Amino acid sequence: MNDAKEILKKSKLRPTIQRVAIVDYIIEKHKVHITAAKLIKYLKNKKINISLATIYNNLNELADKGILKKFYVNNDKMWFDTNLQDHYHFYDPEKDELIDINKNEISFSKSPKIPNGKVKGSINIIINLKNKN
Amino acid sequence: MNDAKEILKKSKLRPTIQRVAIVDYIIEKHKVHITAAKLIKYLKNKKINISLATIYNNLNELADKGILKKFYVNNDKMWFDTNLQDHYHFYDPEKDELIDINKNEISFSKSPKIPNGKVKGSINIIINLKNKN
DNA sequence: TAGATTATTAGAATCATTCTAAACTAGAAA
DNA sequence: TTTCTAGTTTAGAATGATTCTAATAATCTA
Numbered sequence: 001m002n003d004a005k006e007i008l009k010k011s012k013l014r015p016t017i018q019r020v021a022i023v024d025y026i027i028e029k030h031k032v033h034i035t036a037a038k039l040i041k042y043l044k045n046k047k048i049n050i051s052l053a054t055i056y057n058n059l060n061e062l063a064d065k066g067i068l069k070k071f072y073v074n075n076d077k078m079w080f081d082t083n084l085q086d087h088y089h090f091y092d093p094e095k096d097e098l099i100d101i102n103k104n105e106i107s108f109s110k111s112p113k114i115p116n117g118k119v120k121g122s123i124n125i126i127i128n129l130k131n132k133n
Numbered sequence: 134m135n136d137a138k139e140i141l142k143k144s145k146l147r148p149t150i151q152r153v154a155i156v157d158y159i160i161e162k163h164k165v166h167i168t169a170a171k172l173i174k175y176l177k178n179k180k181i182n183i184s185l186a187t188i189y190n191n192l193n194e195l196a197d198k199g200i201l202k203k204f205y206v207n208n209d210k211m212w213f214d215t216n217l218q219d220h221y222h223f224y225d226p227e228k229d230e231l232i233d234i235n236k237n238e239i240s241f242s243k244s245p246k247i248p249n250g251k252v253k254g255s256i257n258i259i260i261n262l263k264n265k266n
Numbered sequence: 267t268a269g270a271t272t273a274t275t276a277g278a279a280t281c282a283t284t285c286t287a288a289a290c291t292a293g294a295a296a
Numbered sequence: 297t298t299t300c301t302a303g304t305t306t307a308g309a310a311t312g313a314t315t316c317t318a319a320t321a322a323t324c325t326a
Contacts, residue, residue, distance in 0.1 A: 013303095014291085014292060014293080014302095014303065014304070015292085016291075016292080016303095016304065016305075018304085018305070019304090036282080036283080037282085049305095050305085050306095051305065051306050052282095052283085052306095052307095053283090053284080053285085053305075053306060054304080054305055054306070056282095056283065056284070057284095057304080058304095060284095072205075072207045074205045077281095077282065077283090078282080078283075088245075090247075092248075092251070099248060105243065105245035106241060106243060107241065107242045107243040108239060108240065108241060108242065109240045109241065109242035110238065110239060110240040111238075112221075112223075112234045112238035112239055112260070113238070114223075114260075114262070115223060115232060115262065117264065117265055118223075118225070118262040118263065118264060118265060119263050119264075119265050120260055120261075120262070121261035121262055121263040122261045123258070123259070123260050123261070124207075124257065124258065124260075124261070125256070125257065125258050126257040127247075127253055127256050127257075128253075128255045128256070128257070129247070129251040129252070129253070129254055130251065130252050130254040131250065131251060131252075132250055132251060132252050146273095147271095147272065147322085147323055147324075148323090149272090149273060149274075149322070149323080150322095151273080152273085169313080170313085183274085183275095184274065184275050184276070185275095185276095185313095185314085186275060186276080186277095186314090186315080186316085187273080187274055187275070189313095189315070190273080190274080190315095191273095193315095210312090210313065210314090211313080211314075
């Protein structure tokens, strides 16, 4: 059994052709930032029959199972990240591309007081990039 | 001439009824996070005739002129902020509400290396809030 | 006040994402 | 294996925020 099937089995997701293809991609690319549009383009190229709805269904499911991390960059679109560790991103609008910022590349010497009755949830840091002119 | 008209004149924007109403709102609320949907609701309540398209046109124009700051929270929607200083936000998904984090409430002791050929653009920090359980 | 310019508007268009409900498939049980 | 059932996939419709279009209206300048 290949790794993709193994992973899917562990998450109680049936290893359909489409799902295996998606997970294979994730394994192959290892660390990658995925967009539904980018992924369907890649799979169509590989002659794998899959619909956009299935791409979304599966990326969302994989995120629910903790195999991917789902997040947003500006208003643009939904991204999925295979890097599950706490980390942040540079965004290069020119290439529509994200670059990881590992947690150890940023540290805070002062953090803001959380409002009463609330606790900190996920933290989103995006540093937008511009070309040096 | 009222403040709203003054501001619009400085930005070379004609002080139409709709624009004056929007800028009045901004002045009155002083520091506020605006959404097109919230704003149209408020203005309709005040019996001001305005269409959604006009709201968007004007919020975008005011952002272009530097009177508002435009940004996004998750994928949800476009927000406009009257606080023009560098600052960040808490987001309370339950109330669909933003809370400012002033720049002096956060400080970095370590910042990531900017990729070659690029420079830092805007920095987006959103700390999502959850209820204390 | 006229003419030119700029604004507003309703409704259509767009785009990413989700929903729907019908057709299909994998896996369990016999 | 066949059969059954729950889980999947799919095309296309629906959604929701935002932008576009092009017709109408308001403001400004001379």
